[in-house]
Amino acid sequence: MEGATIREVIDNLEQTWPGIRERLVTENRLRSNISVAVDGEITPLGLLEPVSPMSEVHFVAAISGGAGGPGQAVAPESIRCKPGRL
Amino acid sequence: MSNPAYRVIGTRPIRHDGVDKVTGRALYGADFHIAGLLHGFILRSPHAHARIRRIDTSRAAAFPGVKAVLTAADFPAVSDRVVDLGEGATPLSYIRGNVLASGKVLYRGHAVAAVAAVNPQVAEEAASLIEVDYEALPCALTAPDAMREGAPILHEDLRTKEFGKQTDKVSNVAEHFQHALGDVAKGFAEADVIVEREFHTATVHQGYIEPHPATALWNNDGRVLIWCSTQGSFVVRDTTACILDIPVSRVRVTPMEIGGGFGGKIPVYLEPVAALLSKKTGHPVKIVMSRKDVFEGTGPTPGSYMKVKIGARKDGRITAAQAYLAYEAGAYPGAMVGPGGMCVFAAYDLANVLIDGYDVVVNKPSTAAYRAPGATNAAFATETVVDEIAEKLGIDPIEFRLRNAAKEGTRRADGPKYRRVGCIEVLEAMRNHPHYTAPLGGPNRGRGVAVGFWFNVGLPSSCTISVNADGTVSLVEGSTDIGGTRTSIAMQAAEVLGIPAEDVQPTVVDTDSVGFTAVTGGSRTTFATGWAAYEAAQDVLRQMKERAAKIWSTDAAKVEIERGVFRSGDRTMTFQDLAARIGETGGPVVGRAAVNPRGVGGSFSGCLADVEVDPETGKVTVLRFTSVQDVGKAIHPSYVEGQMQGGSTQGIGWALNEEYYMSPDGAMMNSSLLDYRMPTSLDLPMIDTVIVEVPNPGHPFGVRGVGEANIVPPPAALANAIYRAAGVRMSRLPMSPPAIMEALWR
Numbered sequence: 001m002e003g004a005t006i007r008e009v010i011d012n013l014e015q016t017w018p019g020i021r022e023r024l025v026t027e028n029r030l031r032s033n034i035s036v037a038v039d040g041e042i043t044p045l046g047l048l049e050p051v052s053p054m055s056e057v058h059f060v061a062a063i064s065g066g067a068g069g070p071g072q073a074v075a076p077e078s079i080r081c082k083p084g085r086l
Numbered sequence: 087m088s089n090p091a092y093r094v095i096g097t098r099p100i101r102h103d104g105v106d107k108v109t110g111r112a113l114y115g116a117d118f119h120i121a122g123l124l125h126g127f128i129l130r131s132p133h134a135h136a137r138i139r140r141i142d143t144s145r146a147a148a149f150p151g152v153k154a155v156l157t158a159a160d161f162p163a164v165s166d167r168v169v170d171l172g173e174g175a176t177p178l179s180y181i182r183g184n185v186l187a188s189g190k191v192l193y194r195g196h197a198v199a200a201v202a203a204v205n206p207q208v209a210e211e212a213a214s215l216i217e218v219d220y221e222a223l224p225c226a227l228t229a230p231d232a233m234r235e236g237a238p239i240l241h242e243d244l245r246t247k248e249f250g251k252q253t254d255k256v257s258n259v260a261e262h263f264q265h266a267l268g269d270v271a272k273g274f275a276e277a278d279v280i281v282e283r284e285f286h287t288a289t290v291h292q293g294y295i296e297p298h299p300a301t302a303l304w305n306n307d308g309r310v311l312i313w314c315s316t317q318g319s320f321v322v323r324d325t326t327a328c329i330l331d332i333p334v335s336r337v338r339v340t341p342m343e344i345g346g347g348f349g350g351k352i353p354v355y356l357e358p359v360a361a362l363l364s365k366k367t368g369h370p371v372k373i374v375m376s377r378k379d380v381f382e383g384t385g386p387t388p389g390s391y392m393k394v395k396i397g398a399r400k401d402g403r404i405t406a407a408q409a410y411l412a413y414e415a416g417a418y419p420g421a422m423v424g425p426g427g428m429c430v431f432a433a434y435d436l437a438n439v440l441i442d443g444y445d446v447v448v449n450k451p452s453t454a455a456y457r458a459p460g461a462t463n464a465a466f467a468t469e470t471v472v473d474e475i476a477e478k479l480g481i482d483p484i485e486f487r488l489r490n491a492a493k494e495g496t497r498r499a500d501g502p503k504y505r506r507v508g509c510i511e512v513l514e515a516m517r518n519h520p521h522y523t524a525p526l527g528g529p530n531r532g533r534g535v536a537v538g539f540w541f542n543v544g545l546p547s548s549c550t551i552s553v554n555a556d557g558t559v560s561l562v563e564g565s566t567d568i569g570g571t572r573t574s575i576a577m578q579a580a581e582v583l584g585i586p587a588e589d590v591q592p593t594v595v596d597t598d599s600v601g602f603t604a605v606t607g608g609s610r611t612t613f614a615t616g617w618a619a620y621e622a623a624q625d626v627l628r629q630m631k632e633r634a635a636k637i638w639s640t641d642a643a644k645v646e647i648e649r650g651v652f653r654s655g656d657r658t659m660t661f662q663d664l665a666a667r668i669g670e671t672g673g674p675v676v677g678r679a680a681v682n683p684r685g686v687g688g689s690f691s692g693c694l695a696d697v698e699v700d701p702e703t704g705k706v707t708v709l710r711f712t713s714v715q716d717v718g719k720a721i722h723p724s725y726v727e728g729q730m731q732g733g734s735t736q737g738i739g740w741a742l743n744e745e746y747y748m749s750p751d752g753a754m755m756n757s758s759l760l761d762y763r764m765p766t767s768l769d770l771p772m773i774d775t776v777i778v779e780v781p782n783p784g785h786p787f788g789v790r791g792v793g794e795a796n797i798v799p800p801p802a803a804l805a806n807a808i809y810r811a812a813g814v815r816m817s818r819l820p821m822s823p824p825a826i827m828e829a830l831w832r
Contacts, residue, residue: 023250037502041784044544044682058501061263061424 001057006036007047009057024059035062093649094580095787098724099587101573103343115299115315115342116374123301124153126363126373127209128356129199129216130383131191134227134449134752135238136220138189138198145215146201151208154366155216156200156359158188162331169328180418182329184452185358191220192240192417193451194753195382197355202363202371225449225752228286229391229412232258232448240417240447260419261445265427265499273406273438277397281474285467287819288745289389289414292456293736293764296345297380302360303370310361312339316354317347317566318605323597325354326361340596341566344606348736349455352605353385381757385454386746387462388413388421394430394467402481402489406438407431411464413445416452421445425541426460428500429798430468432539433509433690434490439499449752455607457733458540458794462740462801466819469536469802474815483535483806484517492539492690508716508780509690512537515778516692521712530699531709532810537692538798542791543608546682548601549618551579551590551626553675557662558589559626563615564603567594569732569793570725571611577721578616578787582623584650585661601680609791612721614683620786621679630664633671637664685784691715691795693734695803699812704826706742706808711800712774718782718790730796731773737800739765745820 001016003009014021024034030046037058043049051057106112143155166179182188187196199216203209226232226240237258246255248262274280300314310332316322319339327334344351356373363371375383393410409430415421427443456462476486491509498504516522516535526533552560561579565571576590583590603615627647634652635642637659645654650661668675696710713730720726743763747756756762781788805816814829 040502040505041684042544042686043684044546056503060500060502061428 003051005047006049006051006057009051010047033062035060092581093584094577094587095719095721096723097587098722099573099577101570102576102592103567103572112343114296114345115301115313118301118313118342118372120301120303120370122369124202124204124363124367124369124371125206125209126200126202126360126371127206127213128197128359128373128379128383129201129213130379131187131194131196131198133191133220133222134194134225135223135240136191137223138187138191138218139221140219141199142217143199145217146212149208149212149215151204152201152212153204153369154202154363156186156362156366157198158182158186160362161186161329164331178328181325184418185329185355193449195379195451196417197359197383200359200363202367226258227448227450227748227752228389229414229444229446229448232446233412233444240449244419244447258447259444260415260447263424263427263443265439265441267436267497267499268438270406270408270438270440274397276399276405278400279475279478280395280397281471281478282393282395283467283471283817285392285394285817287390287463287466289386289450290456290740290744290746291381291386291762292346292348292350293739293744294346294348294350297375297377298351298356298384299372299374300356300360301370301372302357302364304361304365308336310337312337312357312361313342314339314357315344315351316341317344317349317351317568317607319564319566319597320602321352321605322354322357326357329358330361338596338598341594344566344568347568347606348457349459349607350385352607353454355384377759378757381762382754383451385416385452387456387459388415388423388453390414390463392463392467394471396471396475398475398479400479402479402486404434404436404490407434407436408440409442409464409467411441411443413443413460413463414448414450414453415445416448416450418452419445419447421453422455422459424460426464428498428541429461429539430464432498433487433492433537435492435496436490436499441499450746457736457797458538461538461540461798462737465536465538465798466801466805469799470805470815473534473806473809484513484522487537488513505687506780506783507688507690508778509537511778511780512690512692512714512716515714515776516694519694519712519714519776521694521710521774526696528698530701530811531696532807532812533694533696534803534806534808534810535692535694536799536802536806537690538795539688539690540609540791540795540798541688542613542686542794543610544614544683544686545604545608545610546680547603547615547618548680549615549622549678550600551619551622551677553626553630553665553668555666555669557585557665558591559583559585561590561592561619562595562600563592563619564595564597564600565611565615566606568606568611569729570722571606571615574612574721574725575616575619579619579623581787582620583626583661584647609689609793613686613785613789613791614681616721616789617683617785618679618681621681622677625677625679626675629675629677630661633668633675634659634664636671637667685782687718687782687784687790689716689718689790689792689795691799693799693803695800695807697804697807697811699808699826701812701830704823704830706804706821706826708738708770710771711738712776713796714776714778715792715796716778716780716790717792718785719779719788720777721787721789723777726777726792727775729793730775733794733796734773734800735765735770737797738770738804741801741804741819741821743820743822
């Protein structure tokens with residue numbers, strides 16, 4: 001999947017799988033129950049994180065500080081994206 | 087584990103808060119006092135599930151000594167919206183609803199109203215005069231109960247989210263997710279042996295010794311000042327501001343010393359109530375929970391129903407693994423089944439995996455995190471099935487795990503590949519430990535092993551360091567001190583500055599006095615706030631080099647610093663000597679840093695447990711227990727060992743005795759520490775610890791979070807030991823004496 005940032009990757013994903021953007025993004029930000037891992041490492045930059053041509057991107061459930069409580073959403077999405085491969 | 091290159095890291099200085107903590111001078115939330123203080127009491131629901139038809143507070147309000155009475159109707163009127171308080175997107179109505187019920191009560195102990203009075207006794211007596219007209223409803227108390235067709239529905243507006251997509255289905259299942267890797271059908275077809283088992287675990291509580299306290303003052307200038315026991319002062323600030331519909335800048339939270347949290351003191355319960363009572367009365371209001379309130383009105387960890395199926399070849403290689411995890415969320419969605427799903431097979435390098443997870447609401451208190459939340463339940467299932475397969479194949483249980491162990495490059499079922507991890511090193515340390523081959527020395531005795539994993543998190547932290555003229559520094563940070571973190575943070579700064587740990591004076595401050603800092607939880611504090619201290623100390627050194635350069639009339643680039651000594655050519659000056667001259671070289675030196683670090687390293691933990699099972703009573707005596715954990719780098723080994731022992735003890739209690747004993751109508755029958763039986767030092771042997779250090783390449787000192795992974799394997803290790811001692815495989819937690827006897831008789 002083409003893209004220089006996570007935002008661009010998601011925009012390009014949307015072209016192939018309409019509706020995926022809405023699952024991952026809200027109000028121009030990554031949904032707070034979703035984290036993104038680039039090459040195995042969770043990034044704090046979310047949509048702004050740059051990706052390289054061979055980066056592997058995973059959208060996973062956000063694990064915050066051992067927190068629970070009312071409404072803790074659990075909505076992991078696992079999408080493996082590599083540029084040029086679906 | 088001391089690195090000759092380190093002078094402070096790896097040593098064992100006395101913790102900075104130690105003297106106050108052992109002499110009773112440390113100030114906890116219940117110690118806090120302020121002039122004009124009133125006392126609050128929370129009225130709680132006697133029903134597990136009921137509609138609130140009417141609340142009449144008139145008699146309570148008229149009671150002598152009462153200054154205010156509060157219900158959910160006193161919250162500011164706002165339309166419901168989804169909010170992000172750093173813990174995930176959540177409807178505001180759920181957050182408010184758990185603080186004070188509106189419309190319905192969803193568990194026995196659900197807060198319904200609050201009274202502020204001149205003393206706690208008057209407040210409690212007045213609360214008993216509040217008349218609440220309930221329409222009792224049937225309740226669902228376990229995940230299977232709540233998931234069946236026709237189960238009582240807790241939230242009429244809750245629709246199941248299936249694989250991330252909202253459906254129109256009204257049910258108690260908030261969410262169903264799935265992780266898939268490879269082809270499990272193909273994998274099981276290749277297996278020579280397959281084991282599939284069902285498991286049930288009971289609701290358990292974090293068991294912190296200090297009940298929740300909170301004091302709030304709605305000041306005349308409109309600011310809300312809060313003093314409380316919390317793992318996250320900024321979470322309290324943001325949640326309270328959101329519930330009360332005021333800007334976060336109007337709320338200041340001062341975290342007092344904490345008597346344990348383990349995840350249970352991240353959610354907010356009392357603070358908004360105390361704040362509103364203060365607003366109504368014009369006085370500060372303090373509310374302190376009783377132990378019964380803690381059990382019935384805070385956030386235990388989910389009970390669960392699980393199925394795990396694993397297949398393996400004769401050579402010991404696992405060919406497929408499948409898990410079904412249904413976790414009880416309690417009254418509101420948010421069971422930690424997601425992390426459970428990510429950890430259930432995390433110790434293994436697998437090609438074919440399928441994991442289904444369900445977040446299920448039930449009529450019990452809304453669950454909160456408990457030390458590696460979700461992982462302990464899952465490991466109980468996986469590690470007992472692994473043990474059974476190893477036995478069927480005639481392979482040593484540690485050898486079987488080594489043949490399948492996760493390592494750098496292993497892809498987890500939820501997607502990412504591991505970076506450098508220490509699973510193999512932990513297993514090898516277990517195998518090489520004298521405990522593994524020591525004679526058991528008697529009948530009815532058995533030994534079990536298990537391993538577990540926790541991710542750990544990063545998240546933001548802030549820190550400032552001010553240089554004092556005497557060569558010491560004052561370090562200001564915002565992480566509630568749990569387990570000696572202010573010292574482990576101070577040690578990292580001391581290492582950078584080249585000064586003793588005792589010359590760093592750390593202080594945990596309020597939300598106005600330090601930059602945003604995430605919770606003390608997720609095993610992040612030594613990692614992330616320590617990193618902030620590391621960066622702040624580097625900032626101090628940069629400024630001190632400039633001061634030395636001024637004194638020596640040279641460029642700062644020509645000044646070097648090593649082990650607390652500044653050098654340029656043949657001129658040297660210690661940190662202390664230079665600190666004495668900062669006034670004459672430009673004034674204060676204050677280093678600062680705010681981090682949101684990457685490079686989080688997960689931690690693997692394993693344990694060996696020897697037990698004796700009394701065949702006449704079912705009592706399990708733990709004879710010997712060894713905890714092994716990859717900690718990356720032990721900043722303060724004593725406190726790392728303490729974490730390992732503490733997590734092991736909690737895991738043992740979870741395994742052998744602790745449970746919410748529920749009546750059919752949803753009442754907890756054992757809401758006291760007499761009947762909710764946690765292990766004490768009289769119940770357990772010394773827990774031996776083995777610190778394995780596989781440095782985390784992502785952290786300046788190689789730190790991995792250590793607080794959580796050690797609670798994950800004990801229940802499974804004990805189940806495996808009980809099997810070898812008594813010949814029964816346990817599939818329910820707790821494995822209490824009645825449960826053991828029932829299994830023996832079956």
